[in-house]
Amino acid sequence: MSMVRDRAPTRITAAATATFAVVGLGLIAALLLGAWPLIGEPRPLANLLGGLWDPLRGAYGLAPFFVGTVVVTATAMALTLPFSLAVAVVLSRPLPDGVRLGATRVLTVLTAVPSVIFGWWGLLAVVPWVRARFGGAGFSLLAAGLVLAIMVTPTLSLLFYQALRSVPRAFRDGSAALGATPDQTLVRMELPCALPLLIQAVLIAVARAVGETMAVQMVIGGQTVLPTGLTSPGATLTTQILTDMSIFPPGTRGHAVLDVMALVLMVGMYLLVRLAERWVAMP
Amino acid sequence: MVLHLVALVLTGVAAALFALIIVSLVRQGLPSLTWRFLVGSPNERAGDNGIAPELMNTAFLIGVTWLVTAPLGLLVAIFLREYGFRRRSAVVRPLNHLRATLLSAPTVVVALVVYRVAVGWWHWPVSLATGCLTLAVINWPFMVTVAEQALASVPQSYREASLGLGATRFATAVRVVIPAALSPLIEGWGLAVARLAGESAALVITAGVNVSRHFSLWGPGETLAVHIWYIRTEGVSVNRDAEAAATGVILLLLIAAVVWSSARVARMLSGGEPR
Amino acid sequence: MTWLMGLIVALACLSSSGVLSVRSQHLTMVGATSALPYLRRAVAGWEAEHPGYTVSVSGGGSVAGLIEVSRGRADIGVSDVRPNQVLTGKVDLQSLALGRLPILFIAHLAVGVRNLSRAQLQRLLMGQSTNWKAVGGTHTPVIVMTRPLASGSLEIVQHEVLRGGRVTPRAIVALSNGAMLAAVQETPGALGFVESGNIPAKVAVLAVDGQVFHPHNAGQWPFYAVPRLYWRPQASASVKSLALYLATREYRPQYGIFDRVS
CATH class of the missing domain: 1.20.5 (Single alpha-helices involved in coiled-coils or other helix-helix interfaces)
Known part of the structure; x- marks a missing residue:
């Protein structure tokens, strides 16, 4: 046998x-x-959900970092969505093979650009721009969102492109034969057909944005109180782990809270994975 | 056509933005990009800095990690894909969730855990070896994902034909499925190299931020990405910004070369049809 | 299932017995990043005199340096915070000072102030004065820059200048001296502090109570960190030799590490 x-x-x-x-x-x-x-610790849950971060005195309020993570990620996604979708749409139109191939390879290379390089550019261009436009220090949730938006654009464009390409050619031809303009075909047929994959792509990009550390840390300002607005400095879960891991190396009392933050991130990723799975399983 | 025009304009803006980033990086780094810089050793005070040891460490770390995780990833993917488990079975589904979750784990967290095990329990020094271990843990889920997607791209009929001829499942995987999936595999493996090359936070803790005169598996292993981190953190060289940018340019060139050539090889293998 | 059990047993064995231990000729240093430029050079010098040995320097910060060396995960810890029971447990660490690393107060060039009293500096850092006008400067909001909790220089600033007070929680946190310097250079109204042995370019280095910092009188500058090398009492001869070598190089001042009087 x-x-x-x-x-x-x-x-x-x-x-x-x-x-x-x-x-x-x-x-x-x-x-x-x-x-x-x-x-x-006394009242661990209330402590963790509080807004006060003073880990040396046992106050482990993670609320500022939850807010930071959510706001930065949402800003980044809102900013990158139109651009990524535009790139994907352009790529999925009839183009010369060489152009399409070249463009996808350039995008692939860009997905792998180290985050320090984006962080460096953020310091050079994004932070001064935010400062000039909105006042304040420039180091802000908005700056972090902008840098992240740029970082995830290549990844999201490629994923969107794959989603749009999954729509069979025959559907598109059929739509055109019925007299639909390219715009109508795109909005009424292609985007709805590719919707599950598009949503999955967004979820993958969200996961990448939430997990990003180095580039965000360089421009966000690292302030540990609840941010008052988009242009105020803040911190995310990942950046705060990076900032405070040196005062709480493994084995110290405060290290537990860093592990909690990491666990929260992992649970978040797991939920995103399950959500993405649900969307793809649906049609 | 309005929407398509808008899309074209937005694409142009995005392209211009990326061009701007790359051009400003290259412009700042170009003055420092000399032959001496590439083949010299770090020597901040003397003013003739070099990055040769960092280049070697980067190549070594990525090479070893790649050699370890590529087969391991492939084995896991073969087990999950080629042994006839149903996609939603009790074996495959939890493992897939685990893989996908690990794929997005912050690398700093992975590094802290590896540090505790390798340096704390096993008494390894902070070194190239510890760095390799960290990168391997970071990269394994990625390699499994790459291999799974590649295997999934092979039509089921290939397997049925092979199994029908009496081949075992493993033989089918090795002789039929993997050769058919080689093109996406190679492309994914190239991407993995690029992903590893950019890693800095995890290696600062586990592989160290200096280079040794005596190359050793158990010696310190600063990579190019870590070198950029170091220069921007505490570097005292007079033209440190230019050196950071120049190192960045070299890193970017390496990544581009690997991704580009693996994509080319992949295309050659797939017979030129666009994937 | 047998595979899984075998693996767990193997892992347990590895973790307990230290089969893979390889420490003898490969030393690890963990700790403060402020002394990194000096250590990178000096360590290379020691390696040249000791063929067969390699020394890894890992980042991590002062607190990590003390903890890692007291638990045996590093051979030498570099730290500019004082050891205490909480960090080092019962281990009685031995140490040597590298020297004094001056802490300079720096501000953006356009704030219009070059000299502050200690009280003014205190009010600015704690967020009580929020405009440079309050201390005789231009009409610019103050943006305080600070370092992470683990930083030795933050501890010294809070101890020596703020007398136990704390830097305003609204401060921007810069991870390293390099990041701090870059941020202060580029942010109008910024006030921060760096560990540096020379006068950094493109920022205003503030005089405190009329005392001006200059590399020639660095020994008299009142604000400084003292990075020290720590090792366990039972450390090998090579560890002690390395520590002694690092603490005695005469080119330390080139990297901003000064003796008491210079």
Whole structure:
């Protein structure tokens, strides 16, 4: 039987998969283990949901960072959506093969540009622009949102492009044959057809935006009180982990709260994954 | 046509923005981009800085990580895809959720955990080896994703034909499915290299921020991305901005070269049809 | 399932026995980033005299330096905060000072102020004066820049200048001296502090109570961090040799690390 000959390789692949699961679950278990001591603090939940961050005195209010993460991500997505969709639409029109190929490769290279480079550009151009336009320090949620928007645009464009390409050619031709203009075809037929994939693409981009650390940290200002507006400085969960991980290395009392922040991020990512799965499973 | 015109304009704006970023980076870095810079060693006070050891460390870290995680990722993908589990089965689904969640885990967090295990428990020094381990953990989920997507692109009929001829599942995967999936695999592997090359926060903790005179697996391993971080953090060189930009240009060129050539090879293998 | 169990057992063995231990000739230093430029050069010098040894320097900050060395995860910790029981446990660390690293107060060039009293500086940093006009400068809102909690220089500023008070929570947080310098250079109205041994360009270096900083009188400047090297009492001879080497190079002042009187 073929099963007999297959046994050794099966075991190897199964072992690799098991190791993968152990490493992944181990990572999450390590975070859980690290976060555990926080249970011993007085009123842990109220403390974590509060707005006061003074970790040296035991105040672990994460509200400013939740707000920061949500606002920065929402700003970035709102800014990047029209541009990414535009790039994807242009790419999915009949273009010379060479142009399309070149453009997708350039986009692919841009998705891999290190975040320090975007952060550096943010300091050079975005922060001064925000300062000149809105006053204040320039380091702000808005600056972080702008930098993030630029960072995720190549990724989101490529994902949108793949989504639009999944619409069968015949649908498009049929629509044209019925006398629809290209605009009508795009809005009434292509976008609705590709909607599940488009939404999945947005969720992937959101995950990337939420997880971004270095570039955001460089321009957001790192202020740990609740932000008062889009142009006020703030911090996100990831940037605050980066800022304060040096005062709370593993094994110190305050490290637990960093692990909680990481866990919250992981749970958020998991929810995004499940949400994306739901959308694709629907049609 | 209005919408299409708007799309064209927005695309133009986005392209111009990216061109601006790249051009300003290159303009700032160009004066420092000399041959000496590429082959020299770091020497901030003397004014003739170089990045040769950083280049070597980057290549070593990425190379080893790649060699470890590419086969591991492929094995996991084969197990999940080629052994006839249903997509929503109790084995595949949780593993897929785990993979997708890990894929977006902040790298700093991964680094802190690896640091605790490798440096704390095993008493490894902060070194290239520890850096490799960190990058491997960061990269494994990505490699599994790449391999899974590549395997998924192979039509089911290929497998049925092979299995029908009496081949085992593993033989089918190795002899039929992987060769057919080689093109997207190579493209994804190229992207993985690029992703690794840009990693800095995790390596600052695990691989160190200096270079050694004696190259060793257990010695310090500052990479190009970490070097940019260092220069901008505490660097004392007179023209540190230009050196950071020049290092950035080199890093960008490396990434572009890898992504571009892997995409080319992928296209050659797929017989020139656009994917 | 057997695979999974085997793996867990193997991992447990690895974690407990330290089979993979490789420490003898490869030393690790963790700690304050402010001394990094000096350490990068000096460590290379020590390696040249000790073939076969490699020394890794990792970032992480002063607090991490103390914790990692006391728990045996690093051989030498670099720190400019004082060790205490909470950080180091019962380990009685030995140490050597590298020297004094001056902390300079810097402001954006256009604030119109070059000299502040200690009280004025205190009010500005704590957010009680919010406009440079209040201290005789131009009509510009003050934007305070500070460093993360783990920073040794923040601790010294809060201790020496604010007398236990704290920098305003509305301050912008810059992760490093480099980031601080760049931010103050470019932000109108900015006030911050950096560890530096020379006069940084494109910012106003403030005199405090009439005392002006200059590299020639760096030994007398009243605000300074003292980065120290820490190691465990049972450390090997090579660790001690490295620490001694690092603490005695005569080119330290080139990197802003001065002796008491120079």
